[in-house]
Amino acid sequence: MDRISALRNVEDALATFEAGDCSLSELESDVRGILRTYAADFEGEMQAYRANGAGATDGLVVLAASAPEARDRVAALVEEAGDFTVSPVE
Template sequence: MDRISALRNVEDALADFEEGDAALGDVEDRVLGVLRTYATEFEDESAAAFRATGDPAVEGVVVAAPNAEAAHERVAERFEGAVPEFDVERAD
């Protein structure tokens, strides 16, 4: 899924919410699905999607990085102060 398709899908989900055709939870699920699909379909072989696992504070965080070490660093950068313990795995 390219960026334009992802944005259109998010826009469609928001429009359905605004029109009362979708509940907030449904819209959240759709948007999360779009984001995860977009993140895992990189054409650039030098980047891949990695998902953080472990501590509840990092569960569900997905980052794009060239390798697991860089992905771990990118997730850790999201925290100020103490960084919870976590691992990363490819989100293929």
Template sequence: MDRISALRNIEEALREFEAGEADLEATEKRVIGVLRTYATDFEGDEEGLRAYQAVGAGRADGLVVVADSESAARERIADLLDEPVAEIDVDISPV
């Protein structure tokens, strides 16, 4: 899914919510689904960029970031969680 398709799907979900055709829970699920699909289909404009997901225990589990390597992904996750890289005890794998 490209960025434009993702934005259109999110806009449609919001329109349905505003029109009362969907409740907040359904809208959240739909938007999360669009975002997850976009992240897993992500192909960066810059060569080497891809989506990586943290898998393991703790707050990092399930986080998806875009980076050019597993080590860069680990650093981005550490920055997002405001924790030292050494404390991020997860496996980082391409999505």
């Protein structure tokens, strides 16, 4: 999914919410799904990596050109990262 498609999908989800056709939790779920799809289908030099570990790192997804870069990005986002691994999102 490219950026324009992701933005259009988010816009459609917002319109559905504004029309009263879904709840806030449904909107949040839809937008989360759109963003995860965008990250997983990201085209270019970078790809999505998911962190697996304890606390705030677990499940965190970042875009990076390599696994070591992804580890650095996760560590920069989480104050006390602790032990964690990263793996490509498929």
